[in-house]
Amino acid sequence: MNLLPLRLVFPHMLLLLALMLPGCAPRPGNQQPGVAEEEDFNDPLEDTNRAIFDFNQIVDRNVLVPVAKTYRTVLPDPVRDSLHDFLNNLRAPLNFVNDTLQGDFKRAGQTFARFALNSTVGVGGLIDVAGRWGQLPYREQDLGITLGVWGIPEGPYIVVPVLGPSTPRDLGGQVAEGFGDPWNLLVTGNPWTLYWIPFVRGGVSGIDQRSRYIETLADIERTSLDYYATIRSLYRQRRAALIRGERENLPPPASFSRIDTPAAAVAGMNLAPRRALVSEAPNFSEVRW
Amino acid sequence: MTRRSVLTAALVLIVGVLAPAILAAADPAGVITNLGNRALEVLGKNVPPAQRVARFQELFRQDFDVPGIARFVLGRYWKNATSEQQEEFVKLFQDYIALVYSSQLAAYSGETLKVIGSRADSEGAVVASEIIRPTGSPPVKVEWRLTDQHGSYKIRDVAVDGISMAVTQRSEFASVIQRNGGQVQGLIAMLREKTGSAPGR
Numbered sequence: 065m066n067l068l069p070l071r072l073v074f075p076h077m078l079l080l081l082a083l084m085l086p087g088c089a090p091r092p093g094n095q096q097p098g099v100a101e102e103e104d105f106n107d108p109l110e111d112t113n114r115a116i117f118d119f120n121q122i123v124d125r126n127v128l129v130p131v132a133k134t135y136r137t138v139l140p141d142p143v144r145d146s147l148h149d150f151l152n153n154l155r156a157p158l159n160f161v162n163d164t165l166q167g168d169f170k171r172a173g174q175t176f177a178r179f180a181l182n183s184t185v186g187v188g189g190l191i192d193v194a195g196r197w198g199q200l201p202y203r204e205q206d207l208g209i210t211l212g213v214w215g216i217p218e219g220p221y222i223v224v225p226v227l228g229p230s231t232p233r234d235l236g237g238q239v240a241e242g243f244g245d246p247w248n249l250l251v252t253g254n255p256w257t258l259y260w261i262p263f264v265r266g267g268v269s270g271i272d273q274r275s276r277y278i279e280t281l282a283d284i285e286r287t288s289l290d291y292y293a294t295i296r297s298l299y300r301q302r303r304a305a306l307i308r309g310e311r312e313n314l315p316p317p318a319s320f321s322r323i324d325t326p327a328a329a330v331a332g333m334n335l336a337p338r339r340a341l342v343s344e345a346p347n348f349s350e351v352r353w
Numbered sequence: 354m355t356r357r358s359v360l361t362a363a364l365v366l367i368v369g370v371l372a373p374a375i376l377a378a379a380d381p382a383g384v385i386t387n388l389g390n391r392a393l394e395v396l397g398k399n400v401p402p403a404q405r406v407a408r409f410q411e412l413f414r415q416d417f418d419v420p421g422i423a424r425f426v427l428g429r430y431w432k433n434a435t436s437e438q439q440e441e442f443v444k445l446f447q448d449y450i451a452l453v454y455s456s457q458l459a460a461y462s463g464e465t466l467k468v469i470g471s472r473a474d475s476e477g478a479v480v481a482s483e484i485i486r487p488t489g490s491p492p493v494k495v496e497w498r499l500t501d502q503h504g505s506y507k508i509r510d511v512a513v514d515g516i517s518m519a520v521t522q523r524s525e526f527a528s529v530i531q532r533n534g535g536q537v538q539g540l541i542a543m544l545r546e547k548t549g550s551a552p553g554r
Contacts, residue, residue, distance in 0.1 A: 217366070280457075282456055283456060288451040288525060289525060289526070290525050293524055293525045296524070296528075297524035308515065
């Protein structure tokens with residue numbers, strides 16, 4: 065078997081596992097007379113998901129958060145920023161492909177320009193020259209977003225061990241990106257000695273991400289009544305917003321142009337193509353209040 | 354003074370003095386700018402936590418469509434709740450929201466709210482703004498959805514980077530209720546516990 069990094073194969077196996085799992089057990093007691101019909105969370109594997117979520121919480125509390133805190137304490141801000149910029153720069157080839165697949169050639173050009181600038185003037189990506197001085201900030205992009213822009217539904221909610229919230233669409237995108245990432249291809253064709261590189265990249269990426277949300281997530285967990293449900297909603301909405309953002313990046317239909325205040329005109333920002341915020345949030349599209 | 358000039362004077366008074374005030378109240382972007390200014394005053398880092406919660410509640414009651422939001426976040430369960438439950442829920446919800454957001458806002462210092470523009474929508478208006486951070490990190494996009502209540506605007510939802518607070522809350526509450534056998538009482542009990550309220554307060 066081709067020894068691909070665990071980071072890439074692991075989610076793949078889980079996806080298969082998830083697909084093989086039989087339909088979920090019936091949800092605990094409801095459907096009593098006079099009780100409202102259930103809200104549809106599109107989470108048929110909820111019981112399994114919650115179990116994995118609990119497991120992830122244990123890993124988070126005991127490993128990820130302590131490591132992220134240490135990371136934040138030990139390394140000074142500029143070093144962490146550089147590392148973050150470097151990791152972002154490594155994503156450029158994939159982001160470029162995704163921009164192109166979404167038909168957003170302007171963005172693809174910007175991604176290319178960012179990569180060229182940061183890899184050279186920015187010392188191999190350690191300094192985000194393009195973002196800081198070139199008005200070309202990094203933008204989150206991945207294959208899951210591309211599939212979403214293409215209109216492929218996200219599918220049921222799934223919680224992946226260690227990696228956390230996902231959907232078949234997003235997880236599938238991640239797996240495919242793992243296979244297609246030129247950096248990974250570069251090392252898989254090479255001697256055994258290079259196999260550790262994607263692991264380290266994945267690990268550092270995870271710690272970098274986690275270190276940015278230590279307080280925010282702790283706060284949400286402390287104040288929420290059902291942390292699992294809150295995270296599920298936040299994840300879905302965030303993904304939906306990213307996809308919506310990409311769609312709106314494409315030339316908007318003219319019928320939406322309308323600016324109500326002079327401030328908008330002054331700022332040169334056309335808010336027109338933005339639709340109602342809730343309208344694309346999963347499961348609630350029918351709601352009017 | 355002729356009758357006509359009295360009338361003219363009255364008109365001038367109305368147009369010149371009263372109209373701006375009326376317009377300000379009826380301008381959704383103005384509502385948000387105003388809220389941003391007041392929020393900075395009352396929720397700054399130097400405010401003791403106890404006061405912060407109280408002040409947040411005040412802002413929330415003044416500028417937000419509390420009954421409308423409460424009804425929305427309870428979703429389909431609103432109709433199934435008794436009127437006592439509805440009433441207690443609205444109360445607890447306000448305390449709960451104050452608890453959640455006042456602690457999150459406590460982390461803010463030096464941020465400013467910049468209103469970018471607004472547009473009308475079917476239920477009122479949507480105001481786009483940005484929270485400018487002193488650290489120079491990219492601004493956070495915040496969209497405010499307002500409901501037009503007879504010419505005065507009340508906030509019905511806030512979306513941060515595309516994530517709606519009302520939808521998040523609603524999803525969480527629905528999950529809590531479902532896990533309590535579809536009973537609103539289960540949610541009410543948890544809210545009481547979280548906010549430290551005695552039953553039937």
